[in-house]
Amino acid sequence: MKKSLLLIFFSLLLVTSSFAQTESQEEVQDSSFIVSGKIINPETLKGISFAHVKIHDSYLGIICDSLGFFRLRVNHGQKLKVTALGFQEQIVEITPPTEEDEVFQDILMVRQSYLLEEVDIYSLGSWKDFKENFVNTDVPVEENVASTFDFGNLNLAQKEASTLQRGGFGVNLMDGIDFIKKIRKKRRARNAKPSMADWQLRILQSKFNKKVVAELTHESGLTLEVLMEYINTYSNFTHNTSEMYIGVKVKQLHKRFLEERPQFEKNLTLLDSIGPINNHLRP
Known part of the structure; x- marks a missing residue:
């Protein structure tokens, strides 16, 4: 008799616990809803392609499409963590739906600039190596052109040229220059490339x-x-x-x-x- 009573008691306990688990699962299932939306660049008011949207403090998430749209199932009280290249990370609270089981949210991101540290680049590895190599470099010696001039012959040539210009004996220097110009002009005409x-x-x-x-x-x-x-x-x-x-x-x-x-x-x-x-x- 006592054994039968114990069996009945344990059977009732199991049935009650199963009903309680079913009700708790239904409550959890009923507490979830779908949130959809668009990740927007505030400067252009266009969607941010392939932004990452996941539930905060979890590994569940999704990647937006090329237009910035997403759709995800969440529970009440959960938040969204949105990340995109070139924008600051956003933690967004979800507005629960009132009547329907889905809500739509526009999420505006904020631009983020990345400042890089200054970098010095030297061809020899470091500033010290570059400075030592620069100091030890031999400067090429420039040739003194004036040292090769024979000013005596130069003065003589100038006198001869002035004599020819005044119309002395021999060939006029200006005629010779004109003759050379004509020859050069003919050469340029022969070597000129044809036009289009x-x-x-x-x-x-x-x-x-x-x-x-x-x-x-x-x-x-x-x-x-x-x-x-x-x-x-x-x-x-x-x-x-x-x-x-x-x-x-x-x-x-x-x-x-x-x-x-x-x-x-x-x-x-x-x-x-x-x-x-x-x-x-x-x-």
Whole structure:
């Protein structure tokens, strides 16, 4: 009898404790809620990408997305610890929800500057080594140019030059200087680099010339000359025009030329009597 009573008592105790644990778990579960928000840079009012948000005094947390948004489940009384590169660490209190089980908070961060200590950099390791190497460096001796001058011959040369300028015997010194200038000018003209317009003209001439037109149209002689004038009149090739386009255009104009040749030759004779035909091709 006593054993049965003890079993009943322990059974009731176990059932009561299980109900108490279930109620406590439900209370804990009911006390949690979801907090979401955005980590904002106050200078630009834009979200801070990939900021770290975690529950204060715990290892639970989350990383914001590229726009600075986060979403985390917390309990009443807990705080958020927010960190981001270039900003001060923030401990934020959470405002509990009133009706719904989720709350949204905007968190403004504060800029933080990192001051670095001054650093001295020397090529030889330290200031002492640099100073000793600088003091022991041999200064190169400069050559005295005046010591090589022969002032006697210099005065003689000046007298001869003044005599030539007054028009004595021999060659006039100014004529010799002008002659040297002309020679140097010719050399510079020969060695001068072609301008951009010259390069563009050369590029165009390599794409469009009599040889190219002759190969495309099988014309030659006077007919080729007249055809070139016709193409120049009705085309507008430049150095940027592709060779394919030039080839297609030349064939089209050649076909038109064969159809309009008598009238074009008549107009060409009239223009020749008036003056030369301007080549409108632009390099």
